[in-house]
Amino acid sequence: MGEHKVRPYTMIFSLTRQIKQKAFELGFDLVGVAPAHLPSDDLSFFDQWINRGFAGTMDYLKKGRDKRADPSLILEGVQSIICCAVNYYRGHPKSTECREKGNGWISCYAWGEDYHQILLEKLKELEKFIRTNAPEARMKSYVDTGPLLERSLAAEAGLGWIGKNTCLINTHMGSYFFIGEILTDLQLDYDKPTADHCGTCTRCLEACPTQALKPYEMDATRCISYLTIEFRGEIDPKLAHKMGNHLVGCDICQDVCPWNRHPPLSLDDRFDPRPDNFHPNLKPLTSLSPEDFKNRFHESAVRRIKWKNFLRNLDIVQKNEKDQKIC
Ligand code: B12
Ligand code: SF4
Ligand code: SF4
Known part of the structure; x- marks a missing residue:
């Protein structure tokens, strides 16, 4: 395992700020940093969820359970998880407004180009930027398919709260956004989770x-x-x-x-x-x-x-x- 240099807090703070600024320049709409461990409530919720059979045939969720529980099994020495989100809402009518006879519905997340590619490209660019500022940094990026509980981590990073519909929701951006993250062994400045704004709505x-x-x-x-x-x-x-x-x-x-x-409208017409x-x-x-x-x-x-x-x-x-x- 690599040795960790202890950085002064001012350096940690300034590097985190630079990373966030770069992420916005690259077209991410939300960025936050979470400590590299999962809230214990979320993990026991996940285990119960699986045990009650709610995952159906999605065996990959069960298989990756231990890595989901402990991100250091994915990247040894991981300290921080940089969580990023991209808005995919382009202002077209919603499914609830489209009931034309003879027509079907493809969910808006899948209308345009594959989001995995779009987000991963941006994350790789962000990795490059981080490496120029911290050449010793070890990093690993994921969008959707990695053994991570992305919504839990993004909620920890302050990107939004988990709503009653189980989506991650942001007060400014709603929930039409994708999440991707960089795991790193760098020490960074952590964000705080936000409050739940579902209230009495059902x-x-x-x-x-x-x-x-x-x-x-x-x-x-x-x-x-x-x-x-x-x-x-x-x-x-x-x-x-x-x-x-x-x-x-x-x-x-x-x-x-x-x-x-x-x-708000996404600026990326690939969606x-x-x-x-x-x-x-x-x-x-x-x-x-x-x-x-x-x-x-x-x-x-x-x-x-x-x-x-x-x-x-x-x-x-x-x-x-x-x-x-x-x-
Ligand atoms: C499996 C999966 C699905 C499954 C199951 C969804 C589900 N609700 O679990 C299906 C196929 C149904 C699905 C549907 C969709 N998905 Co999906 N999916 C995933 C995937 C791969 C894993 C999710 C998972 O682990 N589920 C298991 C449950 C238990 O975990 P969870 O929902 O993440 O909840 C965690 C926390 O929120 C928290 N938590 C939640 N509720 C509670 C309650 C309590 C009491 C506590 C303590 C904690 C807690 O703990 C949970 C972990 O234990 C993630 C990517 C990833 N690697 O995380 C994408 C992901 C969640 N999906 C995403 C998207 C976009 C969708 C769809 C919108 C696509 C579509 N239009 O059809 C829908 C949304 C449906 C919905 N209402 O959630 C996005 C979500 C973005 C967002 N803003 O929330 C993700 C993050 C992919 C991405 N990288 O962008 N998806
Ligand atoms: S939980 Fe949401 S995405 Fe799934 S069927 Fe119900 S309305 Fe549709
Ligand atoms: S309860 Fe209301 S505010 Fe919360 S997720 Fe559902 S519709 Fe949105």
Whole structure:
């Protein structure tokens, strides 16, 4: 294990400030720093969540449990986690406003270019900047797919609070944002978590078509996002009926959230819907070959769901339309 130089606090403070400034220059909308350990309540919540079967078939969550519990198993000597977020809201109508007959819904997070690439590029640039200021620093960046509880860490870094819909919400930016982080063995100045601003509101809980939510807790096996993206196989018809026009993902519990009423616009037009991704017409999709699927969703987060499941979802949406099951 590398030796840690103890830096004077003024140096820690100034380096943290420079990193944050650079992160904003690179186009991150929120930046904060968390200490490299998980709040113990969050860890026991995670264990209970898994034990109650709420993760369904997402075995990768169970497999990575120990690393999620202890980030030093990912990067030895890790001290700080720089949490960054990018707004993807581009001002287009929300799912709750788009119910045109003959059309389906692809969640807005997947409209444009794959966010994993967009955020990772920025994180790598930030790593470069840090290295010029602290050549000895060890770092590791993740966006979404790493064995980290990203929302817990980002909440610790003061980026927002975990809402009753389980999303991370920021008073200024709402919740339409992605999170990425850099783990580092550098000592940095930590931010503080913010207060919960859900209050007595229960809109998301009431709006969820499959009753997947209890306050601050999701049974992912009921969530349309899980069913359409993660779950392989035949979807329980009772839940399929409630999927309405959802082909990929679901935005409902965010669309109804008062903190998303007037979010600021993202400056990154790569999140704009590609032609045909916004509230797409169902008919042309029925003849989509595996090759067409690959081409159409090239470098898009939609590709994760695979052609077979996309067609499964399409079939459900068409049946729902015929049976007038609109959510
Ligand atoms: C698995 C997963 C899913 C699953 C399960 C979601 C869930 N709520 O757990 C499914 C497929 C359903 C899903 C859906 C979506 N996802 Co997702 N998903 C993930 C992933 C890979 C892991 C999340 C996880 O570990 N879940 C397990 C639960 C237990 O953990 P958690 O929700 O993170 O909650 C932790 C804390 O919030 C806290 N906590 C939460 N509630 C409580 C309650 C108590 C009492 C306590 C003490 C603590 C606590 O502790 C928890 C850990 O134990 C993360 C990336 C990552 N590596 O973290 C992205 C991530 C959470 N997803 C993201 C996004 C964008 C989405 C969707 C919007 C996509 C879409 N439109 O369809 C939806 C949103 C649905 C929703 N309401 O959450 C973003 C969230 C951004 C944000 N602003 O919150 C992430 C962070 C990816 C990213 N890098 O940007 N997702
Ligand atoms: S994403 Fe949709 S299905 Fe999942 S909890 Fe939110 S409203 Fe319910
Ligand atoms: S809809 Fe209301 S309860 Fe749900 S997350 Fe937003 S503020 Fe919280």
